[in-house]
Amino acid sequence: MIKLFRFLKPYAATVAAVVMLFFLQSMAELYLPTLMSDIVDKGIYNGDTSYIIKTGGFMLLVAGGSAVCVIIASLLASKTAMKFGRDLRKKVFERAESFSLNEFDKIGTSSMITRTTNDITQVQTVTVMIMRMMISAPLMCIGGIIMAVQKDKGLSWVLVVVIPLLVGVIAFVASKGVPLFKAMQVKIDKLNLVVRENLTGIRVIRAFNRIDDEKKRFVAANEDLTNNAIKVNLIMAAMMPLMMLIMSLTSVAIIWFGGIRIDQGDMQVGAMMAFIQYATQIMFSLIMVSMMFVLIPRAQASAVRINEVLEMEPEIIDPKQPDNVQKQRGYIEFKDVTFSYPGAEEPAIRNISFSAKPGEVTAIIGGTGSGKSTLISLIPRFYDIEGGNILIDGVDVRSMTQEALRTKIGFVPQKAVLFSGTITENIKYGKEDATEEEIKNAAEVAQAMEFISNMKDGFDSEIAQGGSNVSGGQKQRLSIARALVRRPEIYIFDDSFSALDFKTDAKLRAALKSEIKEATAIIVAQRVSTVMDADRIIVLDEGQIVGMGTHKELLSSNEVYREIVSSQLSEEELA
Template sequence: MKKLFQFLRPYRFAVMSSLGLIFLQVLSELFLPTLMANIVDIGLVNGDTAYIFKIGALMILITIFGIACAIAASYLSSRTSTAFGRDLRRAVFQRAESFSLNEFDKIGTSSLITRTTNDIAQIQQLVMMSLRIMARAPMMAIGGVIMAVYKNPKLSLILVFTVPFIVVGIAIVGKFGAPLFKVMQTKLDKLNQVLRESLMGVRVIRAFNKVDHEANRFKEANYDLTNTAIRVNRIMALMLPLLSIILNFTTIAVIWFGAINIDEGTMKVGDLMAFIQYVSQIMFSLVMVSMMFVMVPRAAASAARINEVLDMETEINDPEKWVSAPKKGGVVEFKNVYFNYPGAEEAVLKNISFKAEPGKVTAIIGGTGSGKSTILNLIPRFYDVTSGSISVDGIDLRHMPQKELRDQIGFVPQKAVLFTGTISENIQYGKEDATEEEIQNSTEIAQASEFIRGLEDGLNSFIAQGGTNVSGGQKQRLSIARALVRKAPIYLFDDSFSALDFKTDAKLREALKNEVSDSTFIIVAQRVSTIIDADQIIVLDEGEIAGIGSHKDLLRDCNVYREIVSSQLSEEEMA
């Protein structure tokens, strides 16, 4: 928790000002019972109306002053806590942006969302309440004790017996309630995961008539969270009645022994009234502390989850001393590359060696799970190799800054991803300052211009979240256009033609020939027809290279390739 408070440093002045205003508010509240006692013991006893009005007016002014301080303190604390939450969210988001795919897999997307929203909201709420309540409670309690002792030291001994009961009660409730708050946040992660999967997979769920199944999954996760929350609240609910009982018995004791003192002439009525108010203020301060005990354990659990994100070491980092790659080039070379996914015992890729050069198309084909997409994911350093090396223009990827490396790559993922916004904005994601002419050129090459012209707003047509208002083939073509607008030295296409019909596929490959004349073009494909004209075809079999060469060479020399081709093409097409 303490580590996160460093985000309050830029707001030190606002914090100190808020504490100062709260201190003045507490002083004004502590002064009022004494003034009221003077009205009773001096004004009423002596029948001095002028004195009563004079002190009454002073009390009104002090009350107005206290209210003004409270409003200003609330404003500063709210503004400070909101800014604190904003800065913390930004830090978590920026940290998450630097993670490799391995770190994302460890934490989980749904958990990251929960930590960035709900967990930070819990800590933000604690900061605001700390500035408004936690800071005020000890000031009020200490001030109340001082004023109570000042009024009647002997009667103040009652507090010596009652306060420890309150402290012990709060400690016991906090001990049993605190562990459950961490459990609650974990179960909230689970609820978010179920909800996210249900919303994203709504088409599949309905297609397989699994609506009731998903509803039950959500119900179970929801009830699990609810039951834990009820257990926590039952424990925390014990605080208020416990404190109320102690407060009432304390008040009874004060009145009882105070009446005896008044009868003996050692205490005045006004002082007893003031003493009762000071005891109430002390008890109310302890009630406020108990409220914080409800918030602190949950915020502490949230803080631990936030710190886990901020402290997580990224496995892929930029080197301290790095080498810049040439602006133009694009020679990609694998040398004896082995790769294991984190936690996997067996290597996905084994002894992979090949070179992809500018002006040539390098295609990768193989069975499902043979490691085709993994090869492409290693080139932008989404993962690092387990052993061996990958270089661009002779420079090991690990010796280059990630941004500089990725600036040279036009990447089309296996699953086409579009963002909320216009078509133009989605394509400009590949090149922020792309002109309209460059955008149109990229859509022409990607065979997307025809369907874009058919839309009412053309390039300004709106893309819904996840691209749900366009077809799979349209999404793929827009993803390809986004990559092509970069004019990159290296293009990586991960099975990016699978949703295209054969005619569009052929036209797109023909258009790409001119586009990649100076670039390195590496394509992963399932269809032989897509890669049949490639300059170099790499055949993978269970993570190993079974053959490298042209279509004709592989038909002659590679049994694995021959089996793949024969399963897709007729004898005439093979010839």
């Protein structure tokens, strides 16, 4: 957790002020019992009213100063901890944004959400406690012992017995509670995972009538977390009565043995009263320390998870001196490219070589798992290749900045993703400064104008989270419009026409021809009708290119392509 405190550097002056204020408050708290003792022993005992008023007034002043210090220090500590948490969330989010898909696969989405929210909250809470107690608790404990011994050495043996007993109770509670606190974060991760899968997969769950099974999954994860939390709370609940019992017995012992010493003339009443207060301060400071010992391990577990994100180096990083992009626009070349997913026994694609030029449409077709989507995800560098080279405009993608590379590309993913907001905002996601005319043109080419105009507010109609208030085909058309408005050098369509009916598919492809005639287009498709007119068709099978050419050339020479075509088209259509 100490590693994370480097983010407190901007607030060093505020932290120093908090420490100083709590120091002053602790000194004031330690001084108050002595003043009270003096009032009893010197004022009340001697009947000196003026001394009582004078010392009592000073006592009120010290107590008021202590209260002011606590209020200001608590306010500064809380504000600093909130800003510290804000900065941490920003750092974690920024680091997550720089991750490749491989890093996301390692951490997991649900765990990433927990780390950004719950874990940072744990660290934030403990930071407030540390700032409030790192000075006051040790000072109150050590100062209380010194002041108590000064008041009466003969009664100090009570503290010699009580303090080890309290420390033993705290150690026992910590040994039982710390493992449970550490397990809490993992169980929260599991609950988040179950909830997230239920919310995102609700259609599948209902379609397969698995609602009861998912309820059982949720109840199991929820019960696991609840039982863990109950165990922790039972331990913490048992600690406080034990502490209070020890404190009460200590007060009884002090009064009992203090009374004997007063009777023998070895101690005064005021001194005994001060001794009781110092003993109480010592024990309360130990309780505060015990709270820190219990909460810090949980925060430490959270800090480890946060540091794991912050220290995880992204596999895909920008070169320090990116190569200058050549004058060619949209030229793509794969040279003997091989790629494996982490932990995979076999490469997903291997020895891939082809080129695609502006003004051409390159189609990629193949069976399920043949590597189509993997191949095109390497162009915008979502993953880094294992061997070979991918050149864009004559420059290796690894020698370009990610921003420069992705600015050249209009990407339409296989699974259409929309964001909450208006239709206009979703289309403008492709080009922030797009004009109204550009937005409408992109929508027309994407065959989205018809359903947009039928919506109540047209382009100002709201899209729900995840695009749940539009159909799959409508989502795909809006995704295509988002890529078109960008007017990039390279268009990548990853099976982006699968949710469209044949009529809309044909109209869209016809409209696209004129729109992307000066750009390079790569289309991944399952339908033969979508790729038939492409300038070049690449046939993939088990991660390798097994055929390349036009529809007619492949139909006559490539067995794999012929099987795909015959499975979709009739003899009359083939003829």
